[in-house]
Amino acid sequence: MKRKVLIIYTGGTIGMEKDYATGSLVPFDFSNIFKRMPEMNLMECEVSVKSFDYPVDSSDMGPKQWQGIAKIVQENYEAFDGFVILHGTDTMSYTASALSFMLKNLGKPVVLTGSQLPIGDLRTDAKENLLTSLYYASLYENDEAVIQEVTLYFEYKLLRGNRSLKFSAEYFDAYQSPNYSILGQSGVHLNIDKDSLLKPKSTNFEIDLHLDENVLFWRIFPGMNFDFLLEVTSVKVIILQVFGSGTIFNNEKTERVLRELRQRKVEIIVISQCVSGGISFGKYSNSNIFSQVGAINGKDMTAEAAITKSMHLLNNPRYKTNFAELFDEDICGEVTKDFH
Structure with missing residues (x-):
């Protein structure tokens, strides 16, 4: 039986072509992808395409577009065995992270991919990324999907979506998953690490579109004016990206600002500026203030996951537990x- 895979084209370099009159890249009609890539007709799965009415540059992607993608998956969930989301590379990890929280009890593969070069470019990475993503999205054993989570495929590697980050704007190998193992790797054989895959907690697939945008991300740096944090009065969650394993300036101003934020009922989440590793309160004395004010340890989460998880949990009527306890859970x- 041929598996059915839906390609959801949102925009991005993978769907661009050069306008020779201007020299700029412009979106092409992605419904013509089978003519541009005739090898897709050789796939062992049946492929359909659903495009955004207006392709979106990845820098314009946000909650509205994430919700739109989730709705498309929900509307087509019963008709298809897997989904490939084509997306611009700059914010693909944000979208993958957001969708991982919004698509509850996912029982089918969702694979995000894109490319560094347009699909019509002679040296493009688009074809391999797309074709292998389709393979992973149609991978079933004993009539059950092997992958049942939101993933990101790029340059021969399949990564957990909410563990991924873009680290290169230059190389084809543009994504890493520094704090979690690679889920699969494409070579002569299509390999997958089944022990690393996520399994749904229930078979009742549903979507939760809740996203609250009252979240601020702030990277601290030596010499910054910490009082600036108090000037943003509407924020409900501040994610502080601090040094190393959780250190920050050890002075009276730092303590005063953090305590005042907490008095305002602002949740403070602490993540690391380091790509690998995470936060360990108490390891150094300059991290003790976070425990004293009741900040939340973001552990080894990526910035993209911490941001989108905060947006999803903040004031979400679905959850009854308080924000700090919810955020501490592995969802x-x-x-x-x-x-x-």
């Missing part, structure tokens, strides 16, 4: 449970 593989 869909975005954080290492026993990290310390």
